[in-house]
Amino acid sequence: MKDYIRKIWLGIYTVLIGMGITFKHLFAKKVTNQYPDRWHPIDENFIGRRSFYKGDEKRGDIPPNSRNRIFLDIDLCNGCMGCVRACPVNCITVETLKVVPGDNVQPLKDGSKRGLWVTKYDIDFAKCCFCSLCVDPCPTNAIMMTPEFEYSSYDRKDLVYRFSDMTEEEIKEKKQLLEKFQAEKKKEAAAKKAAQPKQDVTKETKGEVEKGDE
Amino acid sequence: MEHNFIYNLINNEVIAIIAISLLPLIFVLIYALIAILGELKIASFVQERLGPMRTGPWGIIQPVAEVVKLIQKEDITPSAADKKLFNMAPYIMFIGAYAAFAVIPFSSAFVPANINVGLFFLFAVGAFAIIGIVMGGWASNNKYSLLGAMRSASQIISYEIPAGIALLTIAALAGTLNLQELIEAQSGWFWNWFLFGGDGSVWKIFVLPFTFSLFLIFLVSSLAETNRTPFDIPEGESEIVAGYHTEYSGIKFAMFFFAEYANMFVISALITILFLGGWNSPFGEFLGGPIWGVFWFIIKAFFFVFVQIWLRWTLPRLRVDQLMYMSWKVLVPFSFLCFFAISLWAMLK
Amino acid sequence: MSERRRIEFEYSGVDTERMRVNVGPQHPSTHGVLRLEVELEGEIVTEVIPHIGYLHRCFEKHAEAMTYPQVIPYIDRMDYISSMNNEWPYVMAIEKMCDIKIPEKVEYIRLICAELNRIANHQIAVATFGLDAGAFTPFLYLFRDREWILNVFETISGGRLLYNYYCVGGLRNDVYPTFKEDCLDIVRQVRATNKEIMDLLVYNYIFVERTAKVGVLPPDVAINYGCSGPVLRGSGNAFDLRRSEPYSIYDRFDFDVQIGKGEVGIVGDSWDRNIVRMNEMEESCKIIEQAVAQMPNTGDVSEAIPKKVRVPKGEIYCSAENPKGELGFYIVSDGGQKPFRVRPRATSFINLSVLPEISKGYMIADLVLILGSIDIVLGEIDR
Numbered sequence: 001m002k003d004y005i006r007k008i009w010l011g012i013y014t015v016l017i018g019m020g021i022t023f024k025h026l027f028a029k030k031v032t033n034q035y036p037d038r039w040h041p042i043d044e045n046f047i048g049r050r051s052f053y054k055g056d057e058k059r060g061d062i063p064p065n066s067r068n069r070i071f072l073d074i075d076l077c078n079g080c081m082g083c084v085r086a087c088p089v090n091c092i093t094v095e096t097l098k099v100v101p102g103d104n105v106q107p108l109k110d111g112s113k114r115g116l117w118v119t120k121y122d123i124d125f126a127k128c129c130f131c132s133l134c135v136d137p138c139p140t141n142a143i144m145m146t147p148e149f150e151y152s153s154y155d156r157k158d159l160v161y162r163f164s165d166m167t168e169e170e171i172k173e174k175k176q177l178l179e180k181f182q183a184e185k186k187k188e189a190a191a192k193k194a195a196q197p198k199q200d201v202t203k204e205t206k207g208e209v210e211k212g213d214e
Numbered sequence: 215m216e217h218n219f220i221y222n223l224i225n226n227e228v229i230a231i232i233a234i235s236l237l238p239l240i241f242v243l244i245y246a247l248i249a250i251l252g253e254l255k256i257a258s259f260v261q262e263r264l265g266p267m268r269t270g271p272w273g274i275i276q277p278v279a280e281v282v283k284l285i286q287k288e289d290i291t292p293s294a295a296d297k298k299l300f301n302m303a304p305y306i307m308f309i310g311a312y313a314a315f316a317v318i319p320f321s322s323a324f325v326p327a328n329i330n331v332g333l334f335f336l337f338a339v340g341a342f343a344i345i346g347i348v349m350g351g352w353a354s355n356n357k358y359s360l361l362g363a364m365r366s367a368s369q370i371i372s373y374e375i376p377a378g379i380a381l382l383t384i385a386a387l388a389g390t391l392n393l394q395e396l397i398e399a400q401s402g403w404f405w406n407w408f409l410f411g412g413d414g415s416v417w418k419i420f421v422l423p424f425t426f427s428l429f430l431i432f433l434v435s436s437l438a439e440t441n442r443t444p445f446d447i448p449e450g451e452s453e454i455v456a457g458y459h460t461e462y463s464g465i466k467f468a469m470f471f472f473a474e475y476a477n478m479f480v481i482s483a484l485i486t487i488l489f490l491g492g493w494n495s496p497f498g499e500f501l502g503g504p505i506w507g508v509f510w511f512i513i514k515a516f517f518f519v520f521v522q523i524w525l526r527w528t529l530p531r532l533r534v535d536q537l538m539y540m541s542w543k544v545l546v547p548f549s550f551l552c553f554f555a556i557s558l559w560a561m562l563k
Numbered sequence: 564m565s566e567r568r569r570i571e572f573e574y575s576g577v578d579t580e581r582m583r584v585n586v587g588p589q590h591p592s593t594h595g596v597l598r599l600e601v602e603l604e605g606e607i608v609t610e611v612i613p614h615i616g617y618l619h620r621c622f623e624k625h626a627e628a629m630t631y632p633q634v635i636p637y638i639d640r641m642d643y644i645s646s647m648n649n650e651w652p653y654v655m656a657i658e659k660m661c662d663i664k665i666p667e668k669v670e671y672i673r674l675i676c677a678e679l680n681r682i683a684n685h686q687i688a689v690a691t692f693g694l695d696a697g698a699f700t701p702f703l704y705l706f707r708d709r710e711w712i713l714n715v716f717e718t719i720s721g722g723r724l725l726y727n728y729y730c731v732g733g734l735r736n737d738v739y740p741t742f743k744e745d746c747l748d749i750v751r752q753v754r755a756t757n758k759e760i761m762d763l764l765v766y767n768y769i770f771v772e773r774t775a776k777v778g779v780l781p782p783d784v785a786i787n788y789g790c791s792g793p794v795l796r797g798s799g800n801a802f803d804l805r806r807s808e809p810y811s812i813y814d815r816f817d818f819d820v821q822i823g824k825g826e827v828g829i830v831g832d833s834w835d836r837n838i839v840r841m842n843e844m845e846e847s848c849k850i851i852e853q854a855v856a857q858m859p860n861t862g863d864v865s866e867a868i869p870k871k872v873r874v875p876k877g878e879i880y881c882s883a884e885n886p887k888g889e890l891g892f893y894i895v896s897d898g899g900q901k902p903f904r905v906r907p908r909a910t911s912f913i914n915l916s917v918l919p920e921i922s923k924g925y926m927i928a929d930l931v932l933i934l935g936s937i938d939i940v941l942g943e944i945d946r
Contacts, residue, residue, distance in 0.1 A: 088625075088629055
């Protein structure tokens with residue numbers, strides 16, 4: 001009997017306490033950010049990020065190291081394919097062509113010598129898992145992750161971002177230059193071999209088209 | 215035929231009758247829109263979020279958007295369902311909710327039908343909902359719907375008993391079943407309300423705990439009658455499917471929900487009539503009268519609608535057997551106890 | 564009330580027809596895609612068979628083709644709710660095999676992130692448990708608090724749910740200057756909300772009636788099935804890897820191991836598992852406060868990271884205390900840059916195996932709550 005009364009009393013009492021809590025919350029400050037009007041903002045009650053990073057009105061307060069869309073500065077890329085090897089889901093595809101010595105080639109943006117033409121640099125954002133493992137191996141800091149996250153598209157093909165800025169003619173031209181150079185080198189090597197048969201033919205042609213690695 | 219100002223306004227009887235039956239319908243329609251918006255907004259405010267804000271300023275047009283959305287949906291009927299019953303079920307439930315408006319007095323000058331057994335009529339018509347639910351569950355030809363409908367039927371029937379005893383007690387206290395006279399018996403200041411024991415001498419302090427508990431008992435049983443949380447097993451869990459209205463879409467689904475909101479208002483109205491003095495002003499004659507009566511009635515009824523919404527977002531659900539336990543082992547004995555105590559008081563008064 | 568139910572179940576001499584029902588792969592709660600084949604006798608559950616595999620993503624096969632650092636994003640996606648805790652046993656295992664010594668600051672940051680993630684995980688567990696029972700509001704209060712933790716993680720690592728933050732030998736970024744104050748802010752807010760949740764949900768009588776004495780797991784059955792984490796501790800076994808086999812720097816901190824005591828009901832019921840999670844949030848707060856006070860301010864987090872991770876030949880099993888239980892990695896290496904085999908001992912997989920045992924004899928409405936109290940995540944079960 002005592003148990004019965006106790007249960008009834010407990011039932012009423014805890015319900016009233018619960019109702020009190022929800023009533024108090026009716027008048028508390030709301031935490032909704034109305035998204036397109038206010039962009040990832042800091043407000044005064046925002047626990048978890050003090051004024052360490054205060055962004056601007058337009059972009060909001062996404063931290064600068066937020067891992068969203070990748071950006072590649074093609075003028076800095078030297079075609080080493082470190083990012084390709086580091087990606088766990090194989091979303092980067094790179095094709096390069098060796099720079100022929102006689103060609104008038106501009107150095108990379110940071111001044112270092114350009115050794116490879118990057119003819120194709122595609123990142124498929126449908127596959128990218130935003131792990132930023134591609135950022136570490138890059139020797140020239142060409143690839144970086146930006147806080148840009150509003151880039152949805154209606155077609156999956158639009159999510160393949162092509163960063164290379166060489167036109168078709170340029171690529172054809174460079175390829176022909178390379179083949180000519182390779183043919184000359186072969187002739188030279190054959191001539192040398194015919195002239196001195198005892199020497200090793202160690203000058204193998206190294207200018208092959210390298211495809212993106214697995 | 216008195217107590218209704220429309221008869222005085224329009225001399226033609228037929229037109230007057232049509233006007234009288236249409237007025238509550240318009241009220242119910244407007245009230246349903248407000249209630250839908252209120253539920254969404256109160257739910258969001260309790261959960262510290264803003265709720266619908268895009269449709270109109272502060273989301274005011276949201277209920278209209280919801281109704282339009284439901285109306286333009288495809289009306290699917292399962293092929294193996296019993297077509298006649300399937301189509302009739304939502305309307306029967308709505309009829310049950312709406313018929314109660316025939317006797318609810320909004321003020322001293324407006325009650326569509328001033329019958330002498332108003333309370334009894336209200337209670338009887340409120341049981342219509344069960345028929346609608348069981349029909350919906352059976353005609354869907356879906357074993358989960360049937361189970362949900364059966365549970366809902368047993369829930370409503372079990373909770374009718376404490377509710378009925380509470381009504382009986384109030385009738386005993388007032389000495390009449392006529393709703394208008396019930397309200398008039400509570401006229402005066404707010405301590406004359408039946409919640410505080412009705413009018414009488416200061417000795418009614420002794421009967422105060424009994425009326426309070428009767429009020430609570432009636433509140434809880436009426437929550438169960440309308441299938442609201444914490445008693446929303448028919449529409450919430452029910453083996454992880456949506457219960458008796460699983461197979462409904464479009465207008466019929468809208469009708470079920472409409473009927474639920476209308477039921478909520480009927481229950482709130484009943485609570486205010488029985489316990490809180492109906493259209494009486496709490497300050498006696500000040501701010502009283504037929505026009506202010508509407509205002510007071512609506513304020514009090516809306517407050518109980520708010521309480522129902524508030525409870526929904528606070529409490530978890532009860533399981534079926536716990537529901538039955540609560541009804542038969544807790545509410546029924548206590549309501550009998552209160553009945554005896556209050557009728558003793560009424561006799562000695 | 565459960566006594567009455569059990570009597571009903573055993574007494575029925577009438578041969579009623581048993582029904583087989585699918586609690587289908589699509590759930591209305593966040594457990595994931597799990598199919599339960601339930602045999603019902605009226606309302607009482609007589610048999611439950613879980614069917615898994617709807618989220619299988621061939622993690623172990625992928626791991627054989629990736630280098631050691633490349634496996635870490637895959638590990639994040641196993642138990643996607645507590646990613647920081649997932650990465651820790653893996654990097655610990657490799658560091659043990661390669662004999663890499665970790666700087667002090669790195670240890671402290673790893674510990675603080677793991678404990679913050681433990682709080683975040685338990686917040687989801689309690690929230691969805693309440694949601695299964697029908698209480699919609701605590702879900703939103705706890706998710707609001709979780710947002711603050713995720714904001715800290717976003718500023719540190721760049722991701723909100725899948726971090727890829729721990730790497731072999733250290734961490735990928737350093738923490739930002741106001742990290743310590745933010746952690747203390749979070750601790751304060753978590754404590755305030757937990758008090759509210761105790762009043763609103765955990766001690767609410769309706770909730771108590773629904774979860775107490777439901778899904779009772781006796782301690783010896785829990786050990787036999789290999790359960791760990793709050794499922795084991797809710798039955799009264801005080802077994803916590805952080806206390807019994809302390810890894811990293813856990814032996815420097817003062818915290819209690821929370822067990823279920825049968826406060827409202829029987830020891831080992833669903834309410835006990837829930838209260839163990841609530842109390843563990845408080846313990847994590849204590850640990851974070853102590854760690855923040857002890858953490859050194861200077862130090863380079865990337866000084867011990869090797870240029871190329873080449874693990875010597877051998878095998879190792881290393882485990883840590885995940886919020887859901889014990890997560891371990893068994894790594895077999897053949898001396899190269901890619902592992903020969905990475906085999907996770909998945910917590911939720913083993914915890915789920917106890918479900919058929921403890922849900923016999925309860926009603927189907929209880930089955931949902933029992934599943935919620937075991938707190939599974941399908942990413943870990945199916946990998």
